[in-house]
Amino acid sequence: MRTHGVRRILAMGTVSIKCPEDNFSLIRSILVSLMPVFFNTAYQSILKIRDVFEEEGTGNGINWTVYRIALIPGGDDEVSWMRDRNEGAGHFVGWVGEKGWGMSQKRGALARWLVDAVEGGADEWIGKMPAVAAGTLS
Helix, strand or coil: CCCCCCCEEEEEEECCCCCCCCCCCHHHHHHHHHHHHHCHHHHHHHHHHHHHHHHHCCCCCCEEEEEEECECCCCCCHHHHHHHHHHCCCEEEECCCCCCCCCECCHHHHHHHHHHHHHHHCHHHCCECCEEEECCCC
16 A cells, blocks of 8 residues: 555454454454354454554554444445435444444445545544444444
């Protein structure tokens, strides 16, 4: 990214990435405990994403955010996409287990948040790994 002059990166992670700011969530604990058993390769890849941004993302002029999601349901047809995008005006962006956090965000709503974030709507999350879900604006 540095070679090509990229200044802003939004990378997808999952709630398998634990942050010190997260609160306890029973469902997340169950999900994360099953990941290495059933999906170890994917789980290790997600942890490597965390490691790369934590180790190499600081102090290099790249504004990164690793957004963490759990489930991203939603159709891929135009009607579903537009409906989910329009219903996605309210997002939860914060730490796992906080009031308002949930386990899912529809694809269209996630796309809306990503576009808003790229346009400067998530600058407070630069250098952090927030959870993104359906919910109230944070």
